[in-house]
Amino acid sequence: MSSILEYFSGLFKGIKSLLIGMSVTWKELWTKKVTQQYPENRDTLVISDRFRAELTMPHDENNEHACTACGICQMNCPNGTINVLSATIETEDGKKKKILDTYTWDLGMCTFCNLCVITCPSDAIKFENTFENAVFTRSKLVQQLNHEGSKLRVKPPKSTESVTKSTECITKEAQNK
Amino acid sequence: MILNYSQPLEFTNLITWLDTALRSSMSEFWVLLIEFVLVAVGLLAAYSVIAMILIYAERKITAFFQARFGPNRVGKYGIWQSVADVIKILLKEIIHINRSDRFLFFAAPFFMIIASMLTFGAIPFGKFLHAVDFNIGVLYVTAVSSLGIIGVLLAGWSSNNKYSMIGAMRSGAQFVSYELSAGFALMTIVVLAGTMQFSEMIEGQRYCWNLFNGHISSMIAFVIYLISGHAETNRGPFDLPEAESELTAGYHTEYSGKQFGFFYLAEYLNMFIIASIATTVFLGGWMPIQIHGLETFNQIMWYIPSYVWFFAKTGVLIFLSLWVRWSFPRLRIDQLLNLEWKYLLPINLVNIVVMVIIVLTGLTLTDLFPGLF
Amino acid sequence: MAEQIIFYILAAIIAIFSILAVTSKQIIRSATYLLFVLIGTAGLYLLLGYHYLFAVQIAVYAGGVMVLFIFAILLTNRPGENAKTERKDRRIVAGITSLAGLAFCGHIIYWNISKVYTFVVPAEMKVQDIGHTLMGTGKYEYLLPFEFISILLLASIVGAIMIARKR
Numbered sequence: 001m002s003s004i005l006e007y008f009s010g011l012f013k014g015i016k017s018l019l020i021g022m023s024v025t026w027k028e029l030w031t032k033k034v035t036q037q038y039p040e041n042r043d044t045l046v047i048s049d050r051f052r053a054e055l056t057m058p059h060d061e062n063n064e065h066a067c068t069a070c071g072i073c074q075m076n077c078p079n080g081t082i083n084v085l086s087a088t089i090e091t092e093d094g095k096k097k098k099i100l101d102t103y104t105w106d107l108g109m110c111t112f113c114n115l116c117v118i119t120c121p122s123d124a125i126k127f128e129n130t131f132e133n134a135v136f137t138r139s140k141l142v143q144q145l146n147h148e149g150s151k152l153r154v155k156p157p158k159s160t161e162s163v164t165k166s167t168e169c170i171t172k173e174a175q176n177k
Numbered sequence: 178m179i180l181n182y183s184q185p186l187e188f189t190n191l192i193t194w195l196d197t198a199l200r201s202s203m204s205e206f207w208v209l210l211i212e213f214v215l216v217a218v219g220l221l222a223a224y225s226v227i228a229m230i231l232i233y234a235e236r237k238i239t240a241f242f243q244a245r246f247g248p249n250r251v252g253k254y255g256i257w258q259s260v261a262d263v264i265k266i267l268l269k270e271i272i273h274i275n276r277s278d279r280f281l282f283f284a285a286p287f288f289m290i291i292a293s294m295l296t297f298g299a300i301p302f303g304k305f306l307h308a309v310d311f312n313i314g315v316l317y318v319t320a321v322s323s324l325g326i327i328g329v330l331l332a333g334w335s336s337n338n339k340y341s342m343i344g345a346m347r348s349g350a351q352f353v354s355y356e357l358s359a360g361f362a363l364m365t366i367v368v369l370a371g372t373m374q375f376s377e378m379i380e381g382q383r384y385c386w387n388l389f390n391g392h393i394s395s396m397i398a399f400v401i402y403l404i405s406g407h408a409e410t411n412r413g414p415f416d417l418p419e420a421e422s423e424l425t426a427g428y429h430t431e432y433s434g435k436q437f438g439f440f441y442l443a444e445y446l447n448m449f450i451i452a453s454i455a456t457t458v459f460l461g462g463w464m465p466i467q468i469h470g471l472e473t474f475n476q477i478m479w480y481i482p483s484y485v486w487f488f489a490k491t492g493v494l495i496f497l498s499l500w501v502r503w504s505f506p507r508l509r510i511d512q513l514l515n516l517e518w519k520y521l522l523p524i525n526l527v528n529i530v531v532m533v534i535i536v537l538t539g540l541t542l543t544d545l546f547p548g549l550f
Numbered sequence: 551m552a553e554q555i556i557f558y559i560l561a562a563i564i565a566i567f568s569i570l571a572v573t574s575k576q577i578i579r580s581a582t583y584l585l586f587v588l589i590g591t592a593g594l595y596l597l598l599g600y601h602y603l604f605a606v607q608i609a610v611y612a613g614g615v616m617v618l619f620i621f622a623i624l625l626t627n628r629p630g631e632n633a634k635t636e637r638k639d640r641r642i643v644a645g646i647t648s649l650a651g652l653a654f655c656g657h658i659i660y661w662n663i664s665k666v667y668t669f670v671v672p673a674e675m676k677v678q679d680i681g682h683t684l685m686g687t688g689k690y691e692y693l694l695p696f697e698f699i700s701i702l703l704l705a706s707i708v709g710a711i712m713i714a715r716k717r
Contacts, residue, residue: 011520018504018505021504021505022500022501022504024504025242025500025503025504026500028242028243028244029242029500031244032244033244033245033246034244034245035244035245035246037246206551209552278576278578280579281578281582284582311601311605312675312676312677313601313602313605313677316602316605316609316677317601317604317605319609320604320605320606320608320609320612320613321605321608323608323609323612323613323614323617324589324608324612324613326613326617327585327612327617327620330617330620330621330624331578331582331620333624334578334620342624345624346621346624349617349620349621353617356613372677373677
């Protein structure tokens with residue numbers, strides 16, 4: 001007797017749960033569509049700031065960047081995407097100094113792991129969310145990040161100290177790895 | 178007959194005009210030959226056009242259920258999408274499989290398409306739009322639709338691929354099981370209607386659809402028919418013969434190009450065929466809604482062409498099938514067979530007896546309220 | 551004329567596929583050829599206007615028996631791998647025997663058919679009549695055979711369950 005009861009109660013419970021499921025999908029039918037129609041909505045498109053699409057080296061209005069050509073990003077890059085070429089110049093007071101010559105980054109090799117940005121001691125590079133990077137030839141993927149004729153930004157003495165500290169710290173970390 | 182005039186949108190006049198024109202100029206044999214060919218061409222054209230419309234509608238409705246837009250690039254609202262797909266599939270290469278049974282491999286899609294074509298021909302689309310009207314209409318439909326399963330089994334076998342094979346076996350078990358339920362549900366209504374002929378069945382539902390005429394029993398039969406019909410077409414929650422996560426594509430994994438197109442077409446048309454048979458048997462077919470006593474209302478209803486009524490009712494059922502498809506998760510094979518053999522079939526058998534009692538004791542709506550229905 | 555053409559086509563289909571079904575080495579192909587034969591027979595019924603018999607032939611043979619055959623073949627391990635041809639002398643003897651049988655039966659049918667056959671008026675048979683005949687108890691009515699068949703089917707179902715349960 002109880003098994004018969006079970007059979008019918010199971011049947012009706014099943015039908016009830018099916019109807020609940022169908023009512024859920026019925027509501028879903030009338031919800032607003034979530035599709036982003038990309039080429040048409042370029043003006044209103046919102047891409048998250050954290051989206052990593054293109055490595056850039058921010059330059060200020062005097063065409064100055066923060067890269068000291070230390071090469072840590074190059075060392076940390078797992079794919080060998082970054083190539084930092086430095087030049088040695090002599091400053092006015094006779095010291096020899098390494099400055100950045102060309103900073104090239106190969107988009108085609110990059111896995112957007114963000115290690116270069118994390119390890120950069122002077123916050124000279126960062127990832128932008130400009131994602132329309134398609135080009136017709138592979139060679140165009142290799143980009144030079146420092147602008148023509150740009151030079152190192154002279155830091156106010158206070159912050160230099162802290163920057164050097166953190167640089168040492170991170171360099172050690174990198175070496176430990 | 179109240180209305181033998183002024184139905185300008187029906188095909189009746191066109192067909193009679195064509196028939197008399199042909200008969201006046203040539204002998205009986207040639208008239209029949211030309212008419213047969215015309216009917217066949219018309220059916221084939223309708224078959225492919227309906228399939229294309231269905232594919233478009235399915236993709237659109239599916240998208241709406243998932244809060245997407247669906248195809249909207251080819252033409253306005255993407256209406257030419259399925260045309261483009263058809264052209265693509267016709268141009269694709271047919272890939273030959275090594276060490277497969279070539280003859281059976283090529284024959285299998287034809288079984289599918291022929292079975293669904295034979296069933297398609299028996300559907301009354303509208304007044305006078307009815308190619309095959311046997312007096313055993315319901316039996317004919319259930320009989321010829323069972324040919325398709327042989328195509329599935331042969332396709333699975335001849336592909337020389339274990340996924341295809343498993344898919345075919347599952348499909349076979351599923352189809353054989355659920356065909357039983359579908360047949361019994363239709364037989365319940367045959368008991369009520371007292372005929373197997375589709376045209377008589379539609380005529381009998383002029384004032385009261387079979388769905389309401391046999392009230393409780395009819396409703397149960399209707400639900401069972403929809404479930405088992407849905408399962409027969411290998412769609413929705415019952416699509417485990419082609420469960421893509423386990424079997425890639427089931428029995429048509431190895432097919433490409435036109436052959437795959439045949440399977441695809443047959444699948445969509447089977448959905449339409451199930452819906453249209455349900456319409457004809459339960460929902461009054463192409464008959465417009467008619468109410469006793471309201472002559473002007475009936476008149477107005479007749480101005481809407483019969484095929485519009487038919488396609489509207491069928492469309493509602495197809496939408497229901499899509500709704501079910503996107504609501505429920507896929508069944509396991511044991512759940513599938515449990516549903517059939519432990520629930521649908523026993524309920525069905527009891528239901529037939531109940532229907533016989535209802536008919537014999539005069540408890541149908543037409544018997545209870547003769548003036549109303 | 552049209553009916554004759556259709557008849558000859560159907561007859562050719564039945565004859566050719568019967569021979570193929572027997573001579574084919576792969577059993578699954580034999581089953582398919584047999585299916586064509588059965589469908590051809592159904593076509594003959596359709597040509598004669600026996601729609602009920604046509605539908606039953608398709609439903610029972612194509613939908614039921616053939617699916618069962620194919621299922622059974624698919625479940626066997628590598629069907630048709632060890633198929634051997636018979637010895638040559640035996641083949642000749644078998645061929646002669648079957649031809650003799652064909653000639654004998656053909657002779658009897660050919661010479662006696664005109665004495666017994668009656669022309670059937672090609673009218674559509676009502677399903678209601680078939681139903682009443684199947685369920686009636688009078689002369690030329692078949693309730694008893696019908697019930698015998700149902701008992702036979704019940705027995706085979708019980709037997710199948712007994713074999714399947716294995717306890």
